[in-house]
Amino acid sequence: MIVLEHASRWYGQVIxxxxxxxxxxxGITALLGPNGAGKSTxxxxxxxxxxxxxxxxxxxxxxxxxxxxxxxxxxxCPESESSYDDMTGRQMVTMLAWMAxxxxxxxxxxxxxxxxxxxxxxxxxxxIGGYSKGMRQRIKIAQGIIHDPDVLLLDEPLNGLDPMGRRxxxxxxxxxxxxxxxxxxxxxxxxxxxxxxxxxxxxxRGRLMAQGDIYRIRGLIDSHPHRIAITSxxxxxxxxxxxxxxxxxxxxxxxxxxxxxxxxxxQPDMFYSEFPSIVDSAPGMRVERLYSPDxxxxxxFKYLVEA
Amino acid sequence: xxxxxxxxxxxxDMTRPKKLVAALILVAGPALLTLLLKTFRPSGAFSxxxxxxxxxxxxxxxxxxxxxxxxxxxxxxxxxxxxxTIVYILTRPVPRYRILTVKFLPALFVTLGxxxxxxxxxxxxxxxxxxxxxxxxxxxxxxxxxxVMAYSCCFLLLATLLNRPLIYGLLYAFGWETWVPNMPGxxxxxxxxxxxxxxxxxxxxxxxxxxxxxxxxxxxxxEISTRMAWIVLITVTIVAFGAALAFFSRREYVxxxxx
Numbered sequence: 001m002i003v004l005e006h007a008s009r010w011y012g013q014v015i016x017x018x019x020x021x022x023x024x025x026x027g028i029t030a031l032l033g034p035n036g037a038g039k040s041t042x043x044x045x046x047x048x049x050x051x052x053x054x055x056x057x058x059x060x061x062x063x064x065x066x067x068x069x070x071x072x073x074x075x076x077c078p079e080s081e082s083s084y085d086d087m088t089g090r091q092m093v094t095m096l097a098w099m100a101x102x103x104x105x106x107x108x109x110x111x112x113x114x115x116x117x118x119x120x121x122x123x124x125x126x127x128i129g130g131y132s133k134g135m136r137q138r139i140k141i142a143q144g145i146i147h148d149p150d151v152l153l154l155d156e157p158l159n160g161l162d163p164m165g166r167r168x169x170x171x172x173x174x175x176x177x178x179x180x181x182x183x184x185x186x187x188x189x190x191x192x193x194x195x196x197x198x199x200x201x202x203x204x205r206g207r208l209m210a211q212g213d214i215y216r217i218r219g220l221i222d223s224h225p226h227r228i229a230i231t232s233x234x235x236x237x238x239x240x241x242x243x244x245x246x247x248x249x250x251x252x253x254x255x256x257x258x259x260x261x262x263x264x265x266x267q268p269d270m271f272y273s274e275f276p277s278i279v280d281s282a283p284g285m286r287v288e289r290l291y292s293p294d295x296x297x298x299x300x301f302k303y304l305v306e307a
Numbered sequence: 308x309x310x311x312x313x314x315x316x317x318x319x320d321m322t323r324p325k326k327l328v329a330a331l332i333l334v335a336g337p338a339l340l341t342l343l344l345k346t347f348r349p350s351g352a353f354s355x356x357x358x359x360x361x362x363x364x365x366x367x368x369x370x371x372x373x374x375x376x377x378x379x380x381x382x383x384x385x386x387x388x389x390x391x392t393i394v395y396i397l398t399r400p401v402p403r404y405r406i407l408t409v410k411f412l413p414a415l416f417v418t419l420g421x422x423x424x425x426x427x428x429x430x431x432x433x434x435x436x437x438x439x440x441x442x443x444x445x446x447x448x449x450x451x452x453x454x455v456m457a458y459s460c461c462f463l464l465l466a467t468l469l470n471r472p473l474i475y476g477l478l479y480a481f482g483w484e485t486w487v488p489n490m491p492g493x494x495x496x497x498x499x500x501x502x503x504x505x506x507x508x509x510x511x512x513x514x515x516x517x518x519x520x521x522x523x524x525x526x527x528x529x530e531i532s533t534r535m536a537w538i539v540l541i542t543v544t545i546v547a548f549g550a551a552l553a554f555f556s557r558r559e560y561v562x563x564x565x566x
Contacts, residue, residue: 047398049561066556068400076398082391086323098312099399143395 001025001151001182002046007055009041016041018206019055024184028177030193030214031186033203039186040079042203043155046184047076059151072101075149077140079156079186085129089120089139092128093146100147114142119168133160141169151182158192170196225249226268231289234282235261241278247271259288268292310409313401318413320386321379329378330421333371337362338428345432359433359442363426368447368454368507369500372422373484376458377476379414383407384466384555385473393560403556411463411551419455423448443507450507457499457540460547467554493529499543502536 002024009016017038031039044050045057048064048071057064064070084092093111102110115124118138128136137160144152154173158166173183173196187193193200194214202210232238239251239261247267254260265271279285341362345353384407387393396406430444465479466472487498495501 044561049394049397050559066397066403068402071398071400074398076394078391078394080391080394084390084392084395095312095316096395096399099396099401101400 001060002184003056003058004042004045005056005058007045007052007057009045009050010053015206016050017045017203017208020203020206020208021055022201022208022211024182024201026177026180026182027199028173028183028185028197030197030200031184031203032188032190032193032200033186034188036205037188037203038206039188039203040155041206043076043153043184043186046151047074047153072147073150075144075147075152077144077152077154077157079159081133081136081160083128083131083136083139086127088125088127089131089135089142090115090124092139093143096143097146102147110146111142114146115139117145117172118142119165134162134165137161138165138169141172145172145176149181151184152176153184153186155186156188157185158187158189166192166195225264225266226271226292228263228265228268228271228290228292230261230263230287231257231259232261232279233259233286233288234284235259237282238278238285239263241282245271245274310405313406313409314412317383317410318416321413321417326378326382326417330375330417333374334421334425334428337366337371337425338432340366341429341432355433355438356442359430359444362429362433363443363447364504364507367422367425367429368451368503369484370480371425372418372451372454373458373480373500374477375418375421376455376462377473377480379418380411380459380462381466381472381476383410383414383463384560385471388470388560397560404552407463407467407552407555411459414463415455415459418459419452422451422455426451447507450503453506453540453544454499454503456544457503457547460544460551461499464547464551464554467551467558496529496531499540502531502539505531505533505536506540 004020004022007020008018015038020038020042031042033039041050045052046059046064048059048067051063051065059070060073062070064074084095087095090111093115094107097107097111098104112121112124115121118141120135120138120142123131123135128139131139137157141154141157144154152173157169157173161169173185177183177197185193185196198214200210200212200214201208230238235253235258239253242248242263243251247265247270249264249266251261251263254262263271275290279287341358344358384393387396397403426444426447430439430442434442462472462476465476469475484498484500488495488500488504
């Protein structure tokens with residue numbers, strides 16, 4: 001459905017995406033990368049808001065820029081929170097349904113159905129200006145799917161949604177994917193994507209770094225030494241206990257604050273499952289803070305780039 | 308049907324209270340000024356024809372019309388770009404030229420409507436309801452659409468080309484269109500107002516009231532024929548509108564900060 005051939009896009013001296021090639025077909029595909037990776041640029045190229053500086057972008061075999069034939073089959077949910085604030089949710093979706101070319105007789109029912117589909121019936125007749133971030137997100141999704149597109153692109157669609165909302169949106173997207181539609185979702189949060197699909201496009205600094213199964217990427221990530229920072233009342237004792245464990249590679253006490261400890265492990269899952277019992281077994285030991293400096297996409301990409 | 312729906316929405320956008328209040332102030336200004344002159348000048352010293360002509364030429368056609376065109380016509384595109392809602396309409400299967408045309412029409416109608424109301428109000432304030440037939444109002448009402456079209460199309464073009472069209476539009480209105488029509492020689496031909504004044508001439512001030520600058524202008528300014536004025540204004544309108552449609556169809560409207 002979507003083909004990119006050596007597509008590059010520059011904003012003057014700044015790179016958007018660089019020499020990206022690939023194809024995207026039916027099902028959910030996640031566009032994953034840290035902020036500034038080029039996800040939004042890629043979405044804008046596919047939705048025909050931008051033209052590639054070099055290379056080619058095709059949707060249904062045609063260049064998408066200003067192409068009505070492509071837009072008839074394409075839905076887009078932008079990242080920006082901006083909406084028609086002085087309209088109600090229903091008015092906005094209705095206006096965009098008209099513009100999508102839906103037959104007039106079907107519009108009211110279709111709008112009501114889609115608004116219901118995203119769980120916004122209760123607030124559909126309120127002005128968008130008074131909506132929360134999550135409500136705006138749902139209305140944006142409703143306008144994106146109002147004309148039943150074959151390709152749907154959603155730029156960071158889970159932003160601002162509560163866990164229940166995320167699950168509902170994920171269900172909607174799964175439903176579309178099951179109908180054979182192509183759904184592309186961008187995100188910079190790995191676990192968010194894992195819940196939706198295993199098919200990912202990994203982007204970093206404008207380049208497509210990997211394409212394929214998320215579990216393969218996960219494997220790479222997990223084999224990379226994973227740092228975990230701990231603040232404890234007995235950090236030295238904790239370091240002694242942890243270094244004796246086979247899955248811990250190193251343990252280092254902070255030079256300034258002797259309550260702080262940082263360990264490295266290749267099996268973070270094992271560490272997290274055993275850690276509570278380790279703490280329980282040491283009398284008087286209290287853990288004040290436990291976090292992983294590596295638990296973000298930026299460090300994952302840093303590792304992948306270095307690897 | 309899509310066009311009608313878009314037109315209705317664009318009309319609603321143009322008639323937002325904030326915009327209408329600004330337009331109302333501009334519309335009422337000349338009429339109130341005329342009433343003030345009528346009230347405070349001795350009855351013999353007040354000439355309805357002279358006051359209306361000055362209000363019509365210098366204030367309404369020379370200022371109000373240009374400002375309204377700038378405000379309403381630059382917002383056709385700029386509002387959607389600033390609000391970042393343009394992405395919704397540009398990713399729908401409606402050709403861009405149709406979107407721009409349909410969004411432009413209400414701006415044109417509202418501008419023309421307010422200029423007409425302003426002219427009528429100034430004429431009524433100067434002549435009263437009964438004496439209105441003696442004024443140049445009829446001719447001004449006929450010529451106003453020509454000026455509104457020319458200016459509106461130019462500002463629409465500006466809106467499709469630039470990111471902050473309102474600022475450049477106001478600079479053009481207050482700078483270029485204020486000074487260039489009064490410059491000697493052929494310079495005035497670079498201003499749309501000069502051509503409009505040829506189509507809607509108003510009474511020249513009494514020779515005794517003419518200052519030195521006006522006297523020099525009268526001697527040194529090249530004359531513009533009525534035919535030339537029509538040709539220039541119509542050409543500018545068509546070229547500017549066509550160029551606006553072409554640019555809007557080809558330009559990428561993506562805010563850089565969105566990336």
